[in-house]
Amino acid sequence: MGTAMITYKSSSLTENQKYLDDYIDGIAIPYDDFLEEHILNSAIFSIFFKGEHIGFFGKNEKMLTIFFVRDAYFYKANEVFAEIKTQFDIHEAFVPTTDIGFLSVVLEKYESIAIQALHFTATNAMVRPAEFPREHFRIANEHDVQAVEQLAGDFLDKYPERIKHQQIYVLEENGELIGLGVMIGNVIMRNCVGTGMFTKDSRRGEGVGRSIILHLKAIVHEQGKIPVPGCWYYNTNSRKTLESAGYISKSKLLRFQF
Known part of the structure; x- marks a missing residue:
């Protein structure tokens, strides 16, 4: 699934462990089990660009719960995100403010934003x-x-x-x-x-x-x-x-x- 250059494969967090570790290292302030539960209940997909594994994302029904693209390919993140929204029928996203990569992408184009919860x-x-x-x-x-x-x-x-x-x-x-x-x-x-x-x-x-x-x-x-x-x-x-x-x-x- 995907365009000729950007493709997606159904996978798991375990199959994306290296990039999950990079993702975790980038979270300066940890979040609680509420968001984790949504991520763990999500369908996980690996992201490929020209056959190269560049990241992963998770979707729970029509909500994106996690999104990561490695730094070397982050210049493709907006394009990937736009395509995921269309191909996977995404209408919402949970984004912790401490996830600056995901936040920077989502902030470029959205209809509405609300504060769901506080992390302490x-x-x-x-x-x-x-x-x-x-x-x-x-x-x-x-x-x-x-x-x-x-x-x-x-x-x-x-x-x-x-x-x-x-x-x-x-x-x-x-x-x-x-x-x-x-x-x-x-x-x-x-x-x-x-x-x-x-x-x-x-x-x-x-x-x-x-x-x-x-x-x-x-x-x-x-x-x-x-x-x-x-x-x-x-x-x-x-x-x-x-x-x-x-x-x-x-x-x-x-x-x-x-």
Whole structure:
């Protein structure tokens, strides 16, 4: 598929590992598991120019989720991108602002742009201690499934599976489940762990979410890894919680429409 000089081949991230490594090296600020999930659920295609493997891209239905062309052939990136949009019926793209190559191409021609989410990184800023101590925070087990589902509802999916894989933590007070934390190991962003939290409605404003974020950050650091929380752009409360826990957002996930 493609023109005589530019062609595409159905492949996988593994088949593009060398260029995936180059792509990762170019991401200055890691993104969380939300974008990774979209990429991992995408159909991956290798890009060839005159038979030479020059990059790859991923599409999830009509959305482009990842796009990479090696520097030696980046002068062809706009042409390749325009052709991909036409041949693969692409109408949208998720682009993290930290991916300057993809961003530079998409910015040249689009119909609309919106901020989808914020990516956060930890700082060395001194912050006040967690309002709820670490000893009240633990990994959820199979006996917690019903209580976790009742607390969080559609905040997540596959609760039994996530609990089995130790992705969910719970914060308790006097036997009451007042919040939960989420830790999901990143696949693409090396040595990173996506983190998140959910607070019981009746306990909001007490530092529950902030305590969870601080405890998750400590746990991830103890594992020698990097915590990468994120939140929906319009979730002001989550943003304030993360910032109060010493995180800042210098990268955003953009949603382009063509």
